[in-house]
Amino acid sequence: MITAPTSKIGHQVLERVLESGEDIRVIARDPQRIPEEIRTRVEVIQGSHADRSIVNRAFEGADAVFWLVPADKNAESVYDAYLQFSIPAADAIVRNRVDRVVAISALGRGQQRYAGNISASLAMEDLFRSTGVHFRALTMPSFMDNMLRQLRFMKNEGLIRFTIPGNLKNPTVATCDIAAAASRLLLEREWSGQESLAVLGPEDLSYQDMAVILTEVLGTPVRFEQMTLDSYKQIFLGTGYTEAMAQSMVDMDIVGADGIFNALRRTPETTSPTSFRQWAATVLKPAFDAL
Numbered sequence: 001m002i003t004a005p006t007s008k009i010g011h012q013v014l015e016r017v018l019e020s021g022e023d024i025r026v027i028a029r030d031p032q033r034i035p036e037e038i039r040t041r042v043e044v045i046q047g048s049h050a051d052r053s054i055v056n057r058a059f060e061g062a063d064a065v066f067w068l069v070p071a072d073k074n075a076e077s078v079y080d081a082y083l084q085f086s087i088p089a090a091d092a093i094v095r096n097r098v099d100r101v102v103a104i105s106a107l108g109r110g111q112q113r114y115a116g117n118i119s120a121s122l123a124m125e126d127l128f129r130s131t132g133v134h135f136r137a138l139t140m141p142s143f144m145d146n147m148l149r150q151l152r153f154m155k156n157e158g159l160i161r162f163t164i165p166g167n168l169k170n171p172t173v174a175t176c177d178i179a180a181a182a183s184r185l186l187l188e189r190e191w192s193g194q195e196s197l198a199v200l201g202p203e204d205l206s207y208q209d210m211a212v213i214l215t216e217v218l219g220t221p222v223r224f225e226q227m228t229l230d231s232y233k234q235i236f237l238g239t240g241y242t243e244a245m246a247q248s249m250v251d252m253d254i255v256g257a258d259g260i261f262n263a264l265r266r267t268p269e270t271t272s273p274t275s276f277r278q279w280a281a282t283v284l285k286p287a288f289d290a291l
């Protein structure tokens, strides 16, 4: 059972799990957004995965669930966006005796700092843990794919802009690696218990390091410019985020600047293969050239 099959991570999870030949059910608000050659090979339940009747139908008989919260920008509270959104699913897990859940979450557990979307993701994890299901929280640093939001700045001004200091090294992960970790856990039946698994990419990089790599990969100068928290918040407010959801994005960056994302030591299990250079060459450059 796969939620958010049109999301950046979810569509890659679906493609990978399809190769296994397992029966797959997905929840999609608009099934037409799933490519036809895939849509015809899965059972589609049309609706939102925040809807009680939808998750109850979708989880019936499911061995494993992939859970991804879309973080609704219209929410009045970040806890509404993650925790309230997930309560029908938690009930449906209990009612339908789902065996295993793999959820997308964030790094930051144990830091004792309020961190906006991160705190709400951790609360969502705890909700699922409370159901007694076998559970893996995939705890993420920031996605390499977020850089796609900066394509126009890169193209028009030769800039990437973030609030985090340019010399602070952090892990960063490609969504293809997150999807690989999630689909492996969905297909394996041997694991049990409730644990977090970080997917940290192969190296820590600062935004200045990334600007150097982008300059080389794109063949055009790209430099880092630090933006203020207020300008950052205005970008979200300008695209229709509520005050609470825009502030939540800012709150994540405040703790990010204090190193909340690089508190975990990388191990072979948490090191995923795709480097920022590889990601930039295979995903970002084609999009940059097409702009």
Ligand SMILES: NC(=O)c1ccc[n+]([C@@H]2O[C@H](COP(=O)([O-])OP(=O)(O)OC[C@H]3O[C@@H](n4cnc5c(N)ncnc54)[C@H](OP(=O)(O)O)[C@@H]3O)[C@@H](O)[C@H]2O)c1
Residues within 6 Å of the ligand: 004, 005, 006, 007, 008, 009, 010, 028, 029, 030, 033, 047, 048, 049, 050, 068, 069, 070, 071, 072, 104, 105, 106, 107, 117, 121, 140, 141, 142, 143, 146
């Ligand atoms: N970006 C990061 O750096 C980062 C870091 C750590 C964790 N995360 C977590 O990663 C998750 C986001 O993953 P992603 O980037 O793969 O997602 P995404 O690409 O933003 O996609 C979210 C999907 O959810 C669907 N959706 C939107 N609103 C919905 C609603 N109200 N009800 C049901 N479905 C809805 C949309 O599909 P349709 O429009 O087709 O319905 C969309 O494809 C979040 O939980 C975030 O907290 C992100």
